[in-house]
Amino acid sequence: MISRFVIILCLIFQITFSQKAKYKIRSIAFYNVENLFDTINDSLTFDNERTPNGKYKWTKKKYHLKIENISKVLSKIGEKLTSTSPDIIGLCEIENKQVLIDLVNHPNLKSKNYGIIHHDSPDERGIDVALLYKRNTFIPNTINNHRLLLFDEDGFRNHTRDQLVVEGILDGEDIYFIVNHWPSRSGGEARSKPNRNKAAKLNKRIIDSVQHVNPEAKLISMGDFNDDPTNSSFKKILKTIGKRKNVKDGELFNPFEKMYKKGFGSLAYRDRWNLFDQIFITKSLINDTKNGYAFWKAGIYNPSFIINQKGKYKGYPFRTYAGGNYSKGYSDHFPVYMFLIRKVE
Helix, strand or coil: CHHHHHHHHHHHHHHHHHCCCEEEEEEEEEEEEEEECCCCCCCCCCCHHHCCCCCCCCCHHHHHHHHHHHHHHHHHCCHHHHCCCCCEEEEEEECCHHHHHHHHCCCCCHHHCEEEEECCCCCCCCCEEEEEEECCCEEEEEEEEECCCCECCCCCECCCCCEEEEEEEECCEEEEEEEEECCCCCCCHHHHHHHHHHHHHHHHHHHHHHHHHCCCCEEEEEEECCCCCCCHHHHHHHCEECCHHHCCCCCEECCHHHHHHCCCCCEEECCEEECCEEEEEEHHHCCCCCCCCEEEEEEECCCHHHECCCCCCCCCECCCEECCEECCCCCCCCCEEEEEEEEEC
């Protein structure tokens, strides 16, 4: 009798254990790589400073170290949880497709089999945005570049970066990605604010157009927005919400708002932290693991090796140049990341 009771208990335990939920994890990252330029002078852009004879004496040796540094960072984002590098990576401040080819072919990343999506933007310095994706995970279907038209007080065109939109299949599921690099705060935050508001409006139009066709479309927008999560471009134009339970139809969830309010940032200037690098999502990506991928958590990737450990800029991101001096670092921004999870039977 006792042995039969023990057998029944073992069967109950076995069934309970076997029904424990399992999840597949996919990681998305964004990184402003701070002027990833080659050494060749492009006559069509203002890249003279990043050449061997330019202001920064940008040699092949410095370029190859930059590629090694950036590839090292990308290879380690999310590694502790997924045992690999991110499945999707958004990048900004890259000069051209060749630097991306050199990046994904570095030994730190070559085995990951990344595909490249890139388009030359009209930016005056020649810097662009791009998307890297693991070929065995994501299949891109449609790629579009949305031009941001800006004009100065005299009516002259202010050339800036396009917003890159990629729609594709992530493990059999349709997902959209937007990669951004909004206008800088050059000339002051208040003076440059209208340009970022226009960028926010363009981003909102893109999202609205996707949701008009499919209200349940899953969309992830990432980038260096040159605005913090609480600025009007996010709160009033994009209608981002910092708490997932409060997100309503037509609104967007920004997990980085909560981090910013706690004092965390992705870049520092004059001892003040900003969180310009962010990833936000549509409501359809919140708490829906039964029907596909859903948001799990997000963060700022800032291990000690990409943090300046001494001197005037101690605690800041360990950048390539600091105070005009070559410091052999990584970038003036920390990368940001997000994990998606999906229940596996």
